[in-house]
Amino acid sequence: MVSTLDDTKRLAIATKLADMKALQNLLINNEEKLIQDCTDDDIRKRLQDMLESDRKNLGVIDTAIVQYGVQSELKETTQKLIEEVQKLIEGSELTLFEKVFEQELLKHKQTMTGLLIHKAAQVVGADIEAAIAPLNAVNFENRAHQEQLKGVLEILGVRELTGQDAKQGLWARVEDAVAALTGVAGSVVTRTDDEMSIRDLLRMDHTKADTLFAEILGADDPQKIQEYFGQLYKDIKVHGTAEEQVLYPAIRPYYEHTQEIYEQTDEVMEMLDEIKPLDPASSEFKAKIEQLRTATRNHINQEEKDVFALIKENFSHEQQKQMATEFKTAKSQLQDQMAAANA
Known part of the structure; x- marks a missing residue:
């Protein structure tokens, strides 16, 4: 009798998707706070662009979860991580550099989670690959965001250590890395809509x-x-x-x-x-x-x-x-x- 779906592999992927959605909300909240705390107009602009992309990507993750069709709660360890990072970002113990460093670590975690889901889908079933296809755009954008955050970290770090600005040419290197990623991803990285038709x-x-x-x-x-x-x-x-x-x-x-x-x-x-x-x-x-x-x-x-x-x-x-x-x-x-x- 075929009645219900009880497959541990699919449920495990569903849990990762739930984790990814929760982390995406955290990334958005962190970016809003970092923008408030930052006085550098160039960095603020880059963080604002990142925030707009992440808001769109939250909708993409929602779409992938609904298309996937298997429900799950996020892991307890993920919830604890979110609470700990929220406390650090909203508190006064860390410098702006240290807060951005926490954000870059989260971006890395989010990128790897998305890539892991993609690779697991290839193993478990072609229908899962079809369902989570929208995540490919999110994964590429998160990689681009990582490169941008590395640039922000170098600028903030040099300022905190020396009181002076980093050497020129940093952003050009970051933009080259982002452009390379965009070239691989194609139009999915440059989309403007936060919702599919x-x-x-x-x-x-x-x-x-x-x-x-x-x-x-x-x-x-x-x-x-x-x-x-x-x-x-x-x-x-x-x-x-x-x-x-x-x-x-x-x-x-x-x-x-x-x-x-x-x-x-x-x-x-x-x-x-x-x-x-x-x-x-x-x-x-x-x-x-x-x-x-x-x-x-x-x-x-x-x-x-x-x-x-x-x-x-x-x-x-x-x-x-x-x-x-x-x-x-x-x-x-x-x-x-x-x-x-x-x-």
């Missing part, structure tokens, strides 16, 4: 579903099949319900086939419930999965062909971002409800 989020869900279907049908181990189906079951249930709450009511005035896609969604979710009690080792299970994949793909094709076009034609860029925010919020709430029901 609704079409981006839907397309990510569709890609993840396609990946999970491929993983199920390509697996022979019943335990792995159960793992993949458990994730697929949760993802499609949450995705379909969120569409019915947010997307379909919004497009109804512009799309005469709205009722048809409501019915397609309900059909797919009913098929999921029919498969749920089946033995994953049986031939019937994979036959039913093939039928489910066909029904899901038909729905996706219609959505990406018709609905995406009318969204582009009838909703402004800001409206599409707002719809994405509402869709993501609905998914997060549904995931919480599902987790509570299975607890």
Whole structure:
């Protein structure tokens, strides 16, 4: 019987994602305090730019967590670290140099956490790689931030030790390092939006579903099949319900086939419930999965062909971002409800 997802590897990644979100909030709070404490206009400007990027990246991390679809609390040790660093940054015991040094250490920790999640996803499952893809932009930006903070540390450190400014050319070296990272990352590092459009989020869900279907049908181990189906079951249930709450009511005035896609969604979710009690080792299970994949793909094709076009034609860029925010919020709430029901 395939009913719930209980996979330690996926739960471990979920915990790392929760840690990453908590650390991101800490980084933002620290930057706000450092900007207040700093009197150097150039450094303040660089910290302000970093703060704006980190605020955007908090939204990206939120998106990755929702797309991932496995809920977890942050580690107790992470919570203790946050409390300790907050006390240091808000207190008067450390110099500005020492506070920035703490921030650079946090940036390093955040960068390594993001890279670790990315590498773990490559090992655990292609569907996880699809879900956490937005983190790639965050990882590259954090590396760029590290280079900038190193430059800030050199300037502040030399001033504290000697009372004089560091030699010229420091920022040029830092900018070269940042430019090199930007060249590797491409446009993801220079994006301006803090939220993807609704079409981006839907397309990510569709890609993840396609990946999970491929993983199920390509697996022979019943335990792995159960793992993949458990994730697929949760993802499609949450995705379909969120569409019915947010997307379909919004497009109804512009799309005469709205009722048809409501019915397609309900059909797919009913098929999921029919498969749920089946033995994953049986031939019937994979036959039913093939039928489910066909029904899901038909729905996706219609959505990406018709609905995406009318969204582009009838909703402004800001409206599409707002719809994405509402869709993501609905998914997060549904995931919480599902987790509570299975607890």
